[in-house]
Amino acid sequence: MQPLLSIRNITKRFDRNLSPVVEFLSFEVYPGEIFALLGPSGCGKTTTLRLIAGFERADGGEIYVDGQCFEGSKTHLPPETRDIGIVFQEYALFPHLNVLQNVAFGLKKLPAKLRAERVMTVLEMVGMASFKDRKPHELSGGQQQRVALARSIAPSPKLILLDEPFSNLDAGMRHSTREEIRFLLKDAGMSAVFVTHDQEAALCFADRLAVMQNGRIEQIGIPERVYHRPQTPFVADFLGVTNLIIGEAEGDWAETPLGRFQIAPSARGAVLLSIRPEHLVMAQPETEGHSNGVGEIVMREFKGHDLTYRVKIGTENYVVQTDYCCPLQVGAQVTLQAVGPAVVVKKG
């Protein structure tokens, strides 16, 4: 399948004296796909979004949409000709226009009758038809967001960009909005790129995601794959909680302070391993007095549907996640075993 959006080695710097904000970034988005750029603030993800929209000029690299060059060393298509919709973090609805006028804003080329029909279709899609005469300040945050989405969907753009779409919503709204918007985008067959610093949002909203740090992509893949097989310590740590353990690898196995672990992929020599807390299980030490890999529980946190433990082995603490019925208490002597292989995130 030909990619809808293709970013090749894109580089952007704001100041000659500073390192680039985005450096040699490459990724592809396929038709109908929801793609997430995930990273901490200042990693260059919003700049990437603005480069795709055409609000920024790239200093190097190319951007292709449907095989057409939008951005290159000699080309820069202005945003108004790109046919790419954008939903801003704070929605940027035109405060002087009502909902109807906001959504109709990008439909200037349609004849009046068709325009009105299209506006109502889109407003019904996002469930805001009954609010059509309201001004933006009379709407809640979630409603504003749906209008902003409707406004960008209305002209049927090739691609929709969403900047931190859920960060302005309160925690209760976030879940339901995420589901709704994902359903809406899928239903409309839209392709979307969205930017977030919230790993949970990225994991459940995106079809594929790219984890960014310092202007570079660390890893791209489907959420499950990236979560279970992080390729760098940063990715392992940024996507959820993890234990980073130093070990000595020999093929599919590694020797670590916790004992012998199966690893993937196979390696040789010094390695850094990532094991998720839920992939560790605690066991009673087999032989009394055998100190290697035996630790002590230093913290137990009951959270209702699960339990978090902190186990001290040697000088390091390790986090272990268990289900709600684990009886072990602080002070107990345990060893740690892994369910499934530990992931090698760094070699040498």
Added chain:
Amino acid sequence: MIYSEARSFPPWYFFVPGFAIGTGVLLPLIYLLVRAFGAETGELIQIVFRARTVHLLGNTLLLVIGVVGTGMFLAGPLAWVTTRTDLKGKRFFTLLGVLPLAIPGYVMAYALLGLSGPSGTFANLFGPSFPNLWGYWGALIALSFYTFPYLFLNLRTALLGLDPTIEESAYSLGSRSREVFFHAILPQLRPALYAGGLLVGLHVLGDFGVVSLMRYETFSYALYTQYTAAYDRTYAAWLALMLLALTGSLLYLEAKLLRGSKFHRTGSGTSHQASPISLGIWRMPTYIYLSILTLASVVAPTVTIGFWMLKGVDGSYTQDFFRALSGSFLVSTPAAFLTAIFALPLAYLGVRYSSLICRTLERGAYIGYATPPLAFALALIFFFRGVPAVYQTLWILIYAYTVHFLAEAIGPVRSALYQASPHLEEAARSLGYRPLKAFFKSTFPLLRGGLTVSIAFVFLSAMKELPLTFLLSPAGYETLAVNVWSYTTEAMFAEGARYALAIVLCSVLFVGLLLMQDAETSYKYAKVPT
């Protein structure tokens, strides 16, 4: 977050008008320099280093110091009692601190001259007369009463913004009231004192009406006599330059004093207002002080104008009055619209673009505002003397107003722009609108309110403007301000009364608008969701 947009070069339709008006401010001033240095060196030394220059410098400085000092004496206690004590009627007395702005210096001078002397209002109403207020004391009183609100407003804001925990900790550390005032409060008021003092100083340096009516010889007065009587161009140019240099020094001094005297709250604790201090035995003296202040700054001038108004009631001057009114109107209206048109791109450049040239252009507008109008008028006369199409026409006057009041117009547009997210324009562009269209469809509708206020500000300011009008209007052209001034110089107070009243009405509108805008801004900020 900084985007390249802010660092890149602005589009031409914002830059060209901005650049044009920037040049419009600077070019005449540069030409003034060229003129001043046109004379031979020996001649120059003779012109500049004469006893008269020292005399003028001394007089000017004496007036600046006197007015700033008197202003602090008037504004300080007023600001204190209206913010920090249990005084009754704080709102009323706060208004009192602003109201004198509605009586421009030359109207104040008219009132003082019309009030004093054997044939003045006071002698007429109460019998005994006190001597005519001429010269230094007359100028000092007129300017102090007109300008002290600038100090008052600055001090008031500073006092309201003080963190009471600083005082409270000073008390808890064992300081006594007086020590707390001098060591904990006063240092925090310094920036406000400097800022207010600067504004007052600039007004004194730029003043022409008061010193000319009071016949007190300052640089402005000398410029005026040079211009009207012995017209020595090189000397006039030098006087203007010296006045500019003095203005520059004042700005420099303020910047230097302000450096390192900014204070911020450091903690994150909740800000609470200090509990009001009981006036105690000071209650009576406070009320007496406030009554005298009200009497002198508002009642006396109003009564004087009213008195002469009644005295001169007769219909024969109605036609003259309407001629002057339409004269004022005819230049103020186009100037107001033109200023707003130029203020828009300048404010846009200043708010949206961070590059040096854009910020410089916006600053340029403030140079136009700070330049003493008399010096600027003279620069324009030199500059346009050879252009008969402009010289001695209303165009030059409109041009001068536009440049001079630009800073006043930028303010409201700028605060409106700060409320409009740049993302609005970007959203419009992503929806298929080209940059300029996107601006007019998305941002411009939000600036309408700000622009209207700008137009009103400049219109009312131009209506009461004196020195530029005086020097630049075509021979025989009458405006309200010019008529107040010329009737006062001839002690024809009854004839001048209606013009003075019209000016005061314009100024009251201006002050009302100022207060309204202020209240609206704080309301808007209060509404912004966090």
